[in-house]
Amino acid sequence: NEAGSDPNHLPDLEIRGKSSIVGLKEQYNVDPNQPLFILDGFETSLQTIMDLDMDRVASITILKDAASTAIYGSKAANGVVVVETVKPEQGKLRVTYSGNFNIQMPDLSSYKLMNSEEKLRFEVLSGYYKSTGASNYMQLQELYNKRLADVRTGVNTYWLGEPVRIGLNHRHSLYAEGGDENMRYG
Structure with a gap:
């Protein structure tokens, strides 16, 4: 690791x-x-x-x-x-090619994430915007109002689309072999 x-x-x-x-x-x-x-x-x-x-x-x-x-x-x-x-086979020259191509796509169908409106509601219910002091209360209310305004204008992020990509992999191998009973090469 x-x-x-x-x-x-x-x-x-x-x-x-x-x-x-x-x-x-x-x-x-x-x-x-x-x-x-x-x-x-x-x-x-x-x-x-x-x-x-x-x-x-x-x-x-x-x-x-x-x-x-x-x-x-x-x-x-x-x-x-x-x-x-x-071991290389005896006889005439033989060239072998092999190739692999892979596509990797994530399956995100089982993930259920909150949208921005649900997240803001969760923060309110969890007490994130509650405060004990008067000065802190005003700052938290300003933050809540700003985020609420953003939610109402349609700000939202599909978080599953951010860290994942479709992976394309390819591998190629070329091999030449031959020879006779005295000497073989590969």
Whole structure:
């Protein structure tokens, strides 16, 4: 929640809990409690894993016991995330495109909000314009009369229309693969 809607913020992943000194991430920009990431047999970063197209992932394996340390050494003390991607097919060049388009619209039919006249009436009934002192009484009556005049001239706000918009999202992916039995590329 601290990152808000920042799309570039990387999550904090912990497989075996915190085993190093807390606070080093802020000082050195490296999380010592982060697991080791292996992509198709090679060590990689969390940024590479997050940027990976999920349609290309064949399997994800999480290792968190002593076997991971035996295989990958001391770097695997915090666990290992092994990601295997889909292997390119042999033969001629093949190009694949996939695209998604989404429309998001809020459903506001269940909301019942007051209009300006109902709100002013509610404020009167709740005692908002009542006062104990004479000087404050005049100020509150002036405020009430001003708001009443605004209501009578037709001032009103549809509050549900203010913070919401229709969201349009699209995502595109282009992938080329090929090769023979000696070398494959993707």
